[in-house]
Amino acid sequence: MNSLKNNKGYIALVGVILLGAAIILALLTVGLNVRTGSKITLNTKNSERSYFLSQACAEDALQKIWENSEYIGNEILTFDQGICGILPIESGANNEIIIKVYGEVSNHTKRSIIIIATTTPQIIINSWTEAVSFE
Numbered sequence: 001m002n003s004l005k006n007n008k009g010y011i012a013l014v015g016v017i018l019l020g021a022a023i024i025l026a027l028l029t030v031g032l033n034v035r036t037g038s039k040i041t042l043n044t045k046n047s048e049r050s051y052f053l054s055q056a057c058a059e060d061a062l063q064k065i066w067e068n069s070e071y072i073g074n075e076i077l078t079f080d081q082g083i084c085g086i087l088p089i090e091s092g093a094n095n096e097i098i099i100k101v102y103g104e105v106s107n108h109t110k111r112s113i114i115i116i117a118t119t120t121p122q123i124i125i126n127s128w129t130e131a132v133s134f135e
């Protein structure tokens with residue numbers, strides 16, 4: 001009879017240990033999911049910020065070309081969130097003007113290529129595309 005009481009105590013102890021392990025596992029899983037979600041959110045925000053910085057440099061380059069048709073580019077602009085750059089302005093076929101810009105935030109870079117057909121009497125843009133690289 002004494003042996004039966006001891007077995008019930010062991011069964012209860014093992015049950016409490018297993019329940020505790022299951023609760024700890026569930027808490028760890030929730031914690032990892034929250035951490036992963038936070039990283040994804042931060043990466044998404046940095047990617048968006050780098051895109052908007054590249055667009056800011058594109059707009060800046062267009063304004064400078066409008067003000068001075070001899071504008072050569074080759075600039076880096078610094079902002080609180082990151083940087084953006086305007087590569088040297090290039091000439092394309094049919095006297096097109098090619099503007100290449102990028103924005104960087106942390107380890108995220110977005111690039112755009114703008115091709116202008118003419119700047120007089122107004123700027124006419126043939127294309128404005130996001131690029132994976134400038135090669």
